Each structure stands twice: as structure tokens, then as C-alpha cells.
Amino acid sequence: MTYRTTRQWTLTLAGGIALIGALSATSPTLLASPHPGATPTQPTHHFWDDLNLKPLPGDVWERLRDNLEWHDRRHVARVQEWIDHYRANPGNIVEIIERARPWMAWITEQVERRGLPGEIGLIPFVESSYDPLARSHRGAAGLWQFMPGTADALGLPRHHGYDARLDVIASTQAALDYIELQAEQWYEGDIELSLAAYNAGAGTVNRARHAAAARGEPSDYWHLQLPGETMNYLPKLNAIAAIIDDPEAHGVTLPEIDDAPAFAKVPITAPISLSQLANVAGVNQSELAALNPALTHGSANPATVDVVLVPIEQEQAILAELSSPSSRPAPRDGAQYLVQRGDSLSAIANRHGISVAELRRHNGLDGDVIHAGQQLDIPHRSLAAR
Incomplete structure (x- = not known):
């Protein structure tokens, strides 16, 4: 099945192609998940800015099932192998779903709004086991596994104690935007090829397509010769979708996910x-x-x-x-204190019943100058009293 997007892109055609070209030139190990409209000068977008904190209508599982489209793929031998694998380890599916509990309804809604196949919302199962803090040995991070260089290029910042790769909303929007844009610009709306390129890199997928065409073979995802991880990428995704679509038939009991925030x-x-x-x-x-x-x-x-x-x-x-x-609240004995706007060293010392000299000595300060956001160690009161 080929998906043809109807999304109206905010970028010009040339800008979209330039962005894809820049990313495809990177290493195939970089997961290309850019946000086409993001630039370094734009305000940082945080996952909590858009998080829908109102109860979503209906049941999360029913909503997801209504949007699944790739039912015919479940009969492919490669998909069946992964269905058997997951059925042999049902606890894994349940564990991942428990981890997905805070985010699954929101991501399902975003996929639905775009008219994408519901299976797309299950990609974090394959990428990160739905762990926002997941990190690979290559340096990728977050639900959608962004590499640092990719995140930097796409305007997903990492500064001041904030990592946009771990930002569920920012990273999800970036991934969905790129999957759609790449499918539209390079693969005539074929989402499956776009997902393969998301995993392996567009260069790898395009070379495989050219090789298939030279052999007189079809150039869709299921007929390509790709790296092993990419060969398993969509089979895993479709296997998980099949189990969620009919958990009882696969011997899995899905935990309920409350729609209320x-x-x-x-x-x-x-x-x-x-x-x-x-x-x-x-x-x-x-x-x-x-x-x-x-x-x-x-x-x-x-x-x-x-x-x-x-x-x-x-x-x-x-x-x-x-x-x-x-x-x-005052920190507990031996705790740390985050300096607030308007704080002074003497006020902090008085608040915790210690001397300014002790606070300076404990934190290696030469004077009384502190700044908002600075972390101070509060010495144990019994030590301060000595």
C-alpha cells in the first residue's frame, strides 16, 4: 500500500529538497528526523507546550486500531517471524506499553491528525522501546533516537539543561514531518520506503532501489536488499501492530491506558x-x-x-x-539549593541556619556573588554548628 500525503508544507519545494539532501549526505547511522520548519533562530519548542492534558475521547487501543492500515503485510513471512518472536516473549510487549503510558495517546492523536497509517505511532516501540531517555551506543537519544549531529542540524537544541531529543513533542513532530516530507519528495508518497530511509539513510535505500531496477526486480521496500537491521525494521513494526490489533489471538493481555491526564x-x-x-x-x-x-x-x-x-x-x-x-521549601540537611532570582548568599545562609562563611567555604566561593540557576551545596547543620 502506498500512502500519498496531502499535507501542505510550509517550506518551498527547493527548501525541502535541500534539507533532505543535506541530511542524506550524513552517515547512514544518523537517524534523519528533521523538523523542516525549525531554524536555530526560532524559539525552543518544548513537549509540554503542546501536550494535550485533556482526556482524549474513546479508548486508546480502539483509536489506534481504527487507524491501522497495513493489515495485508501481516501475512508476509518476515512479519510472521517477528510475530512469533514477540508471542514467545509477551512480557516484553507489556513492559514497553507500560513505559509508553504517558505518551501513547498523544502520539496516536498526532499520527491520526496527519492521516498517516496508525502503525507510524508504534515506531518508538522499535526505535527506543518507548523510553524517552533511551540512548544507543552510537549516541542516539530519545523516543525517536536522534543523533547529536542530526539534532544540531535540525534546530533541536541541547543546552541549559535541556535536550530537545528527549522532548517528546519536539522530537515526535520532527520525526513525523520528515517521514512525510521524504515520502512526498523522493518516494512518490511511499511511507514504507521513507521509513526504510529513516532507519538506514536515504543513500542506502536509493542505492538498493537502483540495484533492484538493474536486476529487473520491483523497487518497493519488501523486494529490496538492505542491511539486516533495515530488513527487520518494518517487519517488527507490523508484527507489533498485529499483536495490538488482536492481542487475545496472540496470547497477550494489554494493560489499560487511562485517557484522563x-x-x-x-x-x-x-x-x-x-x-x-x-x-x-x-x-x-x-x-x-x-x-x-x-x-x-x-x-x-x-x-x-x-x-x-x-x-x-x-x-x-x-x-x-x-x-x-x-x-x-527549604532543602533537607546536606541537600542542594538552586539559586533563585533575588537571592543573596546571606539570605540563603539565614534561611538554612548557617553562616555565610560556612556557605562560602563549603562551595569554594571567594566572595558573595551568586547568580540565578547556580547550584549550591548546603552543608549539614551539625557541621555548620561546629
């Missing part, structure tokens, strides 16, 4: 660490880190992000606590 946005007006926020929320810091995978330094700064995601049941309490500087 498990998190809410909390605006950030001053730098704050996730450990401080966890203290306020009464939740584990690892839970907040899981909801905010792009915050690589464990802190949020309004210079980089506007909001963080928190468990929805703690939303009101956290908003109340963060509404005034006086309500900011």
Missing part, C-alpha cells in the same frame, strides 16, 4: 530543582523526572522552559506553595 502543567517563574519540587509535591523525584525527560540537569529555569509537568493530584497544592518566594 495523570499530570498537569505548573508554570515556572523562577529556577527550581526537581528535588525541591518533589519536596513540595510530596512525590518521588524520579516520578517528576519521568514526566520531564528533557530536563537533563534535574532543574527547570524560566530562561529555558515555561512549565513543568507534575502529578495532577498535586497540582493545586504545588501552585499554592510556589505562589510566593516565602513559601519555597
